[in-house]
Amino acid sequence: MPKEKKERLNRIWPLFLTFFKIGAFTFGGGYAMIPLIQKETVETKKWISDDDILEIIAIAESTPGPIAINSATFVGYKVAGVLGAAAATLGVVLPSFVIISLLSAVLKEFEDLKAVRYAFFGIRAGVLAMILKALWNMYKKCPKGTVSYLVMATAFVGAAVLDLNVLLVIIVCALIGLVTSLLAARRKKQ
Secondary structure (H helix, E strand, C coil): CCHHHHHHHHCHHHHHHHHHHHHHCCCCCHHHHHHHHHHHHHHHCCCCCHHHHHHHHHHHHHCCCCHHHHHHHHHHHHHHHHHHHHHHHHHHHHHHHHHHHHHHHHHHHHCCCHHHHHHHHHHHHHHHHHHHHHHHHHHHHCCCCHHHHHHHHHHHHHHHHCCCCHHHHHHHHHHHHHHHHHHHHHHHHC
């Protein structure tokens, strides 16, 4: 067996465990998982780079499905191929599946308790903080400039205020990024 293939196979179990941990200990969905995915895959495991994680998140946001599952799939594929993608995806999904299955049976009995409602208010506040942290981290790593700020502001207004279809907003932003990059490359050549 080639050395590279053996290394990829040796990463499958760690991928599963890493994404299982992320899936088990993150409340608030995919955006709340982004800082943990970045910390584990870039800083701790050093499987991918910060540039890779930005690209993966951009692709994961642009493709159908939950961002956490898409991100796990893309990271897994980049680290260990198809089996890595399957392991990371299963790892990130399994905790939620098990927890939701158990909680749905129990929560119905306790949903009217004030303590349970207050706990969920606190969880929501914590999730908002994690999403803002992910936003801040992505902002720090993105290119800055007039075009970037205009695209960001226009996309926000289009999606949040005008309630435009998010897919349309993503496509327009991608086209603007492509045209801007091509124009910048053309100017560099001249």
